[in-house]
Amino acid sequence: MASTHCRPIDWTAWLPPLVACGVLPAAALEGDALRGVQAELRQHEIAPEPPNPDRTATADAFHRPLFPTQQLYEAVLRCCTEAEARAGPAPAHPTGWRFTAALLASAVLMEEYVRGHSTRAMMQAAAHSARTAAAAAAVEAGTGGGVVALLGNGGAGEAGSGGGGDVERDRAEAAADAEGRAASELLLFFRTASKEEAADRLVEALGEVEEMKANLLRVIRGVSPEGLVRVLLDTLEASRRGDVQRADGGRKTLGGVFFRELMKLKSGGILANQLLLLPSLPPLRSYQLNTAGMVLCGWGLRLPEALLGAAVDGPGAEQVGAEAEVEAEAGLEARAVAEARFQALLPNGWTGNWLVQAPTNSGKTRIFVEVARCVVESKRSSGGGALVVVLVPSVILTSQHAAYFRRAQLPGTAVAAHSSDSPLTEQAWNAAVRAASAGGGSGGTSSVLVATAASFLNLLLPREGGRPPVARLRQLDLLVLDEAHHCHDEHPFAQVMAFYESTAAATTALTPRPRVLAVTASPASEVEPTTLVLRMEQLLGRLGAALHCIEAEHPEVAAVVSEPRLLERRVRLRAVDRGLMGVLQADGLSSQIPALSADCFASGELKDSTFPKFWALLEYLQTFRDREYFHGIVFVKTRQDRHGRGMSDTEQQQLLEMFKAPGRKVLVATSAAEEGLDVPSCEFVVRYNAAATGIQLVQSRGRARKREVAEFFCILQDDTLDLHLHAKSQLEEDNMRQYTRARAAAAAGAAGNS
DNA sequence: ACAGGCATACCGCAAATATT
DNA sequence: AATATTTGCGGTATGCCTGT
Known part of the structure; x- marks a missing residue:
């Protein structure tokens, strides 16, 4: 929704600095090869089209890679090869320099792409353009249509209790699901938007005249975002039921229904206001x-x-000793049992x-x-x-x-x-x-x-x-x-x-x-x-x-806790990567490295030469390209952010809300997201840098919580500390596990004796 | 063993922004 | 237009890992 600003990437602008550093030969800047590469990149749509919500995505769209890295790399490589053929071999560069150059140029291009599509950019774009776009889309259609569009085109909500065939039920569930998604998006909007913008959107969605905006502004003061969404849902529900009678026999407008539902909510009190959207807690295990x-x-x-009830007839009641059962039946008080x-x-x-x-x-x-x-x-x-x-x-x-x-x-x-x-x-x-x-x-x-x-x-x-x-x-x-x-x-x-x-x-x-x-x-x-x-x-x-x-x-714990499938991928530096390191560390170049990395990579973390790991990550992510929905987290060690200060607290919260929404989501995070963060239903967790301690290992793996299908993917690079750290963290986790088991056994023994 | 780097916090202040 | 709130930045603290 926010990616309409995609412009063709002027990747050629990055070539002069690369030439200046000696990574690329001057010949790479001219000739048919360059034009050929550009044509090829255009053909492959380096900047992908924004997803079209109208059309159900075709199979074709899903089979396209998320990012055409392979084509990009090959195209740039072709450009370099032809340049070399024209200018002759460059003696200053080690063998395979053109692979190096192509990798580097590809990485630069991706940096450009990533910057345009970063979450930060998305959030900023979403803060402005997306609202008007969504509001404009919401105006279409007639009675109730505004709210329906606002909430997504869900069909019958939970009112569809007819519950006939499986097909119908599935469709109702899907509709409710879509509505839930739309509601969460709406919630995000109301949380991030100002009152002004919220009122603007309500005016449009409800089909009211502009003069009502001031009135709406006054009325929605003190109503939480959750409350607003709840009111909109109620308004939609009421208009579906046809509950639009006015006292004088006339027919209420959508805005009228909205006001009525809003007043209902306000009379419920602030506490209820906050609790309305909150689902109650699941049963106690x-x-x-x-x-x-x-x-x-x-x-x-x-x-x-609450605890007594659960203790007596809860799911674990059968674990009460047989004698306790008998006593319970003998009329002993539940509390005593x-x-x-x-x-x-x-x-x-x-x-x-x-x-x-x-x-x-x-x-x-x-x-x-x-x-x-x-x-x-x-x-x-x-x-x-x-x-x-x-x-x-x-x-x-x-x-x-x-x-x-x-x-x-x-x-x-x-x-x-x-x-x-x-x-x-x-x-x-x-x-x-x-x-x-x-x-x-x-x-x-x-x-x-x-x-x-x-x-x-x-x-x-x-x-x-x-x-x-x-x-x-x-x-x-x-x-x-x-x-x-x-x-x-x-x-x-x-x-x-x-x-x-x-x-x-x-x-x-x-x-x-x-x-x-x-x-x-x-x-x-x-x-x-x-x-x-x-x-x-x-x-x-x-x-x-x-x-x-x-x-x-414990069986009941194992039943709710996901145990992700463990995947390990070991990568090693290829000749091409070594070549890159050689080029970058050559004496004539070392002075350029800071400027180059500052401009191109933002991190300067080139000594590690993380390219193989990056390709491994891309390959892994490609395996999810056919999925319409997935969630995953990639844990990295450093933040690689030139702004230096990371995200503010509110940004973090907004981002978390975005991440919880359905869709294709990949969260790249530092250890900040390891502990305690409640990110439901992640299909995969990738450790781009190995966990340094057993605590980190346990905590980060725990983020992969989609049952049955979750994967925990470790990318380990030879000749680095990855292997050592991985082994160390696993050892530490094993130690902890043994300690825990011993303690539990001792406790069970003590309880048995006493 | 100790300093350096990077991660996370906290606090305070000033500028930008939203609200009244 | 005045005021309230949010945001950005510098300074400081601790924990952990790493390299000398």
């Missing part, structure tokens, strides 16, 4: 239930009804903190959400409110977890996300503390504060002028550490726990220390098993926690 239940029993908290079951899981009646290790994608978040729910309800039943702080290691995780907590709908609980953007201020903290303690019979308001560890640490540190810190750990009821393996040395996690340790002395029965629940998929990674044990003991010591492992081999 038995291992999540067991873990949460065990932790809560250890802490002596009263289990909430559940508590007995969870109590049996507790090692030695442990009442302290917990470190829960669970595989990636097994639903760690859900576990601490349920624990938080119980803490909140327990406080609530005694007329107060709970204060829960969730610490995460990266900014992007704060909003993600906050959204998840909102979905969980803890009773009487406000959820907030804090990081350097919207920092956790003294006012916000004091307000949360007051709300929690101001019970007074009516029940205090609980707060869940999701924050980066560093920003929370700022509140704990003494302020200048000898004033006491804003926050004290004893003010909160529950402290959750996500990705807790960061808790070591001087990391903010560790510093927070140092504060926790220092509060031990002042702990009384009236003001106990908060409970700590730490979760991670990869607690530590060490090459030596003995140092691994040491690290684990240190970690558990800092947390004051007992370790609970959720094994990947």
Whole structure:
């Protein structure tokens, strides 16, 4: 939608600098060969047509490569060869220089292409042109047509409950699917657009006159993007039902229906407004239930009804011992059964903190959400409110977890996300503390504060002028550490726990220390098993926690956690690549390299000569060219971005939204996306640079979560550190796995004995 | 063992941009 | 037009890997 700005690439503009560096001979700049190459490139459509939404894509379109690299390379090579034939061999260049030159020129061309098609460029283009285009497309068609077009041309929505044949149902599902896609696109639009633009688009979509815009602007103030989408969906649904009667017997316009639905939404209150589009959480899985239940029993908290119900008739109920079943049938109270079951899981009646290790994608978040729910309800039943702080290691995780907590709908609980953007201020903290303690019979308001560890640490540190810190750990009821393996040395996690340790002395029965629940998929990674044990003991010591492992081999865990197929591809430098290195590192050229790389490659990472790996990556991506939809992530070590500053937080969030949308999506990411990032349904993950630690290996592989079909593809280059690092990270993961298994076996043995 | 590079954060300030 | 919000950039911190 944004690629209408595709212009023919003037690749010849890049030739003079290459000639100046001596990579290309001067002869390459002239002659029929050059024109021939250009003609050939035009024929092959280097700049691909923007996808045409009207026409269902033909098979032909899908069989075309995403980028005609092979043709490009061959065309440039032909140009170089003919130039050489005309000018004679160049003695200054090593054998095979023309392959080198062709590769280099191809890479330069691709750089140009990539820059024009980068996500950043797409996002910028989408910010401006796409809106008007989409809005213009939405104006077509008659009653309801505007909204229908706005939401995509989905047919009958969920109202189609006739449910006849499979065909009909499939079509209804497909339509609902298309509508869901359109809705998510719309959501993205409303999130990124200003109120002004949103009103503009609504005016067009609803077929209203321009004068209504001011009115719309006023009315949609304070309505969340989710709310707007919800209203539009409701408007569409209402107009389909024919629910357009006006009080005076007339027929409501689309805009009229919209206003009515909007008022309905507003009367529902802000909270409902935010929750409308949020699907409720999936049912609790038995291992999540067991873990949460065990932790809560250890802490002596009263289990909430939600957990009790799941414990008695949930999916894991059959795992209750046979005698427990009998007792349940004998009329024993459900609570007692559940508590007995969870109590049996507790090692030695442990009442302290917990470190829960669970595989990636097994639903760690859900576990601490349920624990938080119980803490909140327990406080609530005694007329107060709970204060829960969730610490995460990266900014992007704060909003993600906050959204998840909102979905969980803890009773009487406000959820907030804090990081350097919207920092956790003294006012916000004091307000949360007051709300929690101001019970007074009516029940205090609980707060869940999701924050980066560093920003929370700022509140704990003494302020200048000898004033006491804003926050004290004893003010909160529950402290959750996500990705807790960061808790070591001087990391903010560790510093927070140092504060926790220092509060031990002042702990009384009236003001106990908060409970700590730490979760991670990869607690530590060490090459030596003995140092691994040491690290684990240190970690558990800092947390004051007992370790609970959720094994990947557990059948129910294995049923939900994807195990991607492991693919490895070893590449080695070819003569041509060595030639390139030789050319670039020759004495006469070395002074030009910085300028050349700055202009052409933006990275200067030429010493690695990553060409073979790049071709391997392209080849791998080609295997997906027939798919209309796929998602994948390519992990690289460095950012290769000349702007130096990466993406802002909001850009990251927008990008994540874009990536979640359907289509052909490849996300190229650094280690920032390794941990915790919730990117559903990735068919493949590519490691362009080998994982350096077992933690990285586990975390990045965990992003490939499309069941059954996911692949984890490692590109390893000989003669580099890739092989060593790959072996090291695998060894570290194996060590961790063995440690986990041993601990789980020991725990099972202890539980059996006691 | 230690410095250098690059990754991630945090904070503060000033310019740009959006909102009223 | 005035004000509020967002964004960009420099400075600082820590963790991890790498090369001397």
